Amino acid sequence: MGEVTASETRLCEAPIVLDSNGGTALYGPCGNRDQGRRLQIDEPRLRALDLHDDPHLEVLDLRCCGRQHYLHLQLDRLPRLSEIHLPRLVGGVILHLFSLELPGSLTINGNVSEIDADWQQGSLRLVQPRRCWERVQLLGHDARPADLSLIDKDGVPLTIVLGPALLQVMQHEGVLHLKGKGHVYLSDASPLQRLVVEGPSRVSIKRAYALRSLRLLGPMRFVGDQLDALEWVDAGQGVCREDSHEARPNSVLCQGYLTLRGQMPALTLADAWREVQLHAPRLERLSLGWATMLEMHHCGRLDSVNLPDGLPIDCHGTVPMPLLHVARFFIDEATLRQALTRLEAGEHSLLESVLTMLPQRAGAQSAFHGLTTLVRLAEQGFDAEALWQCRREIAAWQMIPQRRRRRIRLTDQDLARADGQWRWELPCDRSDEGVLADLRLWALCSKASSTAQAYRKILLTSRRERESFQLMVRFGSRPGTPEPIRSLMLEVLVKEYGSGEVPAWLEHHEGKRPNA
Numbered sequence: 407m408g409e410v411t412a413s414e415t416r417l418c419e420a421p422i423v424l425d426s427n428g429g430t431a432l433y434g435p436c437g438n439r440d441q442g443r444r445l446q447i448d449e450p451r452l453r454a455l456d457l458h459d460d461p462h463l464e465v466l467d468l469r470c471c472g473r474q475h476y477l478h479l480q481l482d483r484l485p486r487l488s489e490i491h492l493p494r495l496v497g498g499v500i501l502h503l504f505s506l507e508l509p510g511s512l513t514i515n516g517n518v519s520e521i522d523a524d525w526q527q528g529s530l531r532l533v534q535p536r537r538c539w540e541r542v543q544l545l546g547h548d549a550r551p552a553d554l555s556l557i558d559k560d561g562v563p564l565t566i567v568l569g570p571a572l573l574q575v576m577q578h579e580g581v582l583h584l585k586g587k588g589h590v591y592l593s594d595a596s597p598l599q600r601l602v603v604e605g606p607s608r609v610s611i612k613r614a615y616a617l618r619s620l621r622l623l624g625p626m627r628f629v630g631d632q633l634d635a636l637e638w639v640d641a642g643q644g645v646c647r648e649d650s651h652e653a654r655p656n657s658v659l660c661q662g663y664l665t666l667r668g669q670m671p672a673l674t675l676a677d678a679w680r681e682v683q684l685h686a687p688r689l690e691r692l693s694l695g696w697a698t699m700l701e702m703h704h705c706g707r708l709d710s711v712n713l714p715d716g717l718p719i720d721c722h723g724t725v726p727m728p729l730l731h732v733a734r735f736f737i738d739e740a741t742l743r744q745a746l747t748r749l750e751a752g753e754h755s756l757l758e759s760v761l762t763m764l765p766q767r768a769g770a771q772s773a774f775h776g777l778t779t780l781v782r783l784a785e786q787g788f789d790a791e792a793l794w795q796c797r798r799e800i801a802a803w804q805m806i807p808q809r810r811r812r813r814i815r816l817t818d819q820d821l822a823r824a825d826g827q828w829r830w831e832l833p834c835d836r837s838d839e840g841v842l843a844d845l846r847l848w849a850l851c852s853k854a855s856s857t858a859q860a861y862r863k864i865l866l867t868s869r870r871e872r873e874s875f876q877l878m879v880r881f882g883s884r885p886g887t888p889e890p891i892r893s894l895m896l897e898v899l900v901k902e903y904g905s906g907e908v909p910a911w912l913e914h915h916e917g918k919r920p921n922a
Contacts, residue, residue, distance in 0.1 A: 428453030429478070437463050443486075447471060454478040465489045476500065476519075485510065492516025498538035508569045511549050514542040523568070530566070530593050530612075539564040539589070551576050555585075563588040570594040570613075584609070599635075603628070614668075625680075626662040633668030641677035647695055650715045654678050654696040702726070725759050742767070746779065750786065757783075761792055765799035770831045776800045777830075777843040784847055790854035797847060798824055798857070804831055825861065828868040841877050849890035862894065869898045 424430050428451050436457060437445045444465040447455070450472035457463070457480070464486045468477070471493040481487065482504040488511060492499055498519030503509060505525045514521075517538035522531035542564045545553050549572045554565070565586060567573065574597040576582055581600040584590065590606045595614040603609050604623040611617075612631045620639045622628055630636070641661040654660070660678045667685040675682060678696035685703045693712040694700065700717055702708075706724025713719075721729060724745075742763055749756045760783075764776040777800070780793050802816050802824035832840040848865070851858035868874040875898065881887060882895020 422447060422449050422452070424449070424451055424453075429455070431456035431458065432460075433458045435460050435462055439467075440465075450474075452477070454480075456480040456482070457484060458482045460484050461486065463487055465491070467491045468493050478502075480504070488512055490514045490516075492518075495538075498534070508547045509544065510546040511553065512544040512546065514544075516540070518542045518564070521566075528568070528593060530568075530591070532564070532566070532591060534564075542566070544568060545572060547571070562586075564591065565589070566591045566593060568593050570597050573597050622662060622664075624661070627665075628662060629665040631667045633666055633670060636666065636668055636670045636673060639664065639666075639673070639675045641679070644676045645695060646674070646676050646693070647712070647714060650713065652714070654714075658696070660696070660698065702729075725762060727759070742775075742779075746782075749783075754788075757788060757792065761796040764796055765803050768803070770833050773800055773804055773830060774832050774836050774840040774843075777840050777847060781843045781847045781850070784850040790851040790858065793847070794851040794855045794858040797844070797851075801830070825857075826864060828864055828874060838877070842881050845878075845881055845891050845894075846888060849888040852890055865894060866898060866901065869902060875902070 422430050430452070432455075435442055437443055437460070439446050442462045444467060445457075445463055446467040448470035452468070452471050453474070454477070455468075457466070459482065463484050466481075466487065466489070469491045471477075473494040473496070475495070476497040477493065477495055477499045479490075479499055480502045483506065485505070485507075490501075490512065492515060495517045498517040499514075500520045501514065501518060501522070503512075503521070503523040505523070508525055508527065509523060517540060519535070519538045520531075520533045521542060523529060523544070540563050543553075543562045544566045546568045549567070551572065554567065554572060554576060565588065567590075573582055573592065573595060577597070581602060582598055583602045583604070585605045587605055587607070589608040589610070590603075592609075592611040593613075595601075595611040596616060598611075598614060598617050600619040601611075601614075601617060602621045602623065603626065606626055608627045608629075609622075610629045614630055614636075615632050615634050617630070617633055618635050618637050620628075620630070620636065621642060622639070623642045641659075643658060645655070645658050658678050660680055662679065663681045663683075664675070664679055665683040665685075666673075669688045670686055671688055672691040673684075673686070673689060674693045675697075676695050679694075680697070681699040681701070682694065682697050683701040683703070684692075684705060687704050688707055689705050690707050691710040692705075692708060694714070694717070696714050697717060699720075700713070701720045702722065704723035705721070705726055708726035709728060711726075711728045719729060742760070745756055745760050745763065749760055760779075764779060767776065777797070780797055784790065784793050798821050799816055802820040805824060806820060830837075830840060830844065848858055848861060852862065865878070869878065878891075878895050878898050882892050882898075887895075
């Protein structure tokens with residue numbers, strides 16, 4: 407370290423003025439060590455620091471600011487900044503970087519919980535909410551191949567490659583072999599066509615438009631975005647199943663966790679994986695060796711699959727036709743609404759898909775929406791037997807919510823249990839509306855469905871429950887009530903008031919029973 411000049415001595419001795427929240431902002435050259443290349447602050451109350459427009463600053467040293475819970479840093483247009491030394495932070499630093507051009511390389515020593523960077527041609531944001539990164543290395547426009555190679559030796563918890571140029575020069579015969587430790591984040595992987603990863607516990611890549619082949623050696627979490635050209639993924643062996651019944655060989659180990667997002671039309675995942683998550687709206691063909699879990703988001707175009715038998719599958723969004731009877735479905739409101747609109751507009755081939763979606767949506771609100779949707783379809787003359795079967799499934803799933811994630815389909819016993827009682831879990835403010843929808847659905851379907859007709863016996867039996875009795879009487883006595891509901895109400899009244907067996911609650915709240 408060079409000598410401290412007189413001007414630097416005055417800067418060091420000048421107190422930093424903090425606002426009521428422990429924050430301050432400095433503009434222009436602010437270094438107080440090494441001829442203005444280093445800024446050292448000793449202020450235990452510092453909670454937020456903004457630095458703007460210093461063309462000379464290379465090192466920011468906050469180690470003397472004492473132990474703190476958190477610290478906000480906003481660093482704006484500091485083109486030469488290459489090192490940050492943080493104080494002892496329990497909750498970590500929240501770091502914001504702003505630059506006109508691609509930033510230079512920067513090493514952050516200390517706990518980091520959140521980092522975001524914004525420059526003219528790109529941006530990124532990474533959050534580590536539970537456990538901070540203890541050191542972060544950003545490789546910018548001045549990074550050399552040796553800098554990325556060193557992460558295998560240094561073991562940096564998080565390495566971020568900001569631009570594409572470094573990846574371009576490090577490829578050998580069209581392949582980038584990425585080694586290292588910790589978490590590696592490639593902000594712009596657009597030059598890559600083939601990628602081999604070995605060592606890191608987590609790899610995230612963005613803008614991987616041209617990537618066609620991916621090889622992941624060892625257990626890790628891999629997250630890829632904009633994988634529009636991806637065709638092949640393997641774990642080093644490249645083993646594919648010959649048929650759906652083939653068990654995983656002992657020599658093929660179950661590797662990491664994959665999250666793949668992109669517009670790829672066809673994808674082969676060889677070898678074996680723990681969990682695979684796909685966000686691929688244009689995917690038409692999928693082949694998967696082995697996995698413990700497959701989760702698909704909005705893969706409605708999928709029409710050809712090669713999957714192992716017994717693979718647990720969760721589908722979110724549009725239901726791929728090949729998976730209608732082998733997967734669990736979790737449908738969002740927008741997708742269902744779109745399918746209903748098309749169905750009611752005349753695309754009757756969507757009926758099976760819609761009726762498969764409705765029972766898979768958990769919760770009281772979803773049950774209410776399912777019942778009102780089925781009434782709408784029944785009023786338009788859709789297949790009564792199919793609509794009532796869907797209603798049975800909605801009721802059956804409501805009775806086993808704790809097992810929803812472990813089950814793909816309902817059993818006959820589940821349906822029989824639901825058929826044996828009249829009970830719904832509905833939103834408190836829409837309970838009456840939901841029950842009325844169920845009665846109207848029963849009235850419409852019982853004209854053509856023998857299963858719905860048989861349910862009348864269960865409705866009559868449920869009169870012994872005070873709330874059920876009151877609902878049937880209330881709805882059955884309304885003007886314009888469908889004849890089956892009015893007839894049901896009259897029979898309920900005859901059985902209760904005419905049988906001589908008046909429930910205790912009715913005697914207490916209604917007084918003496920009327921004359922028969």
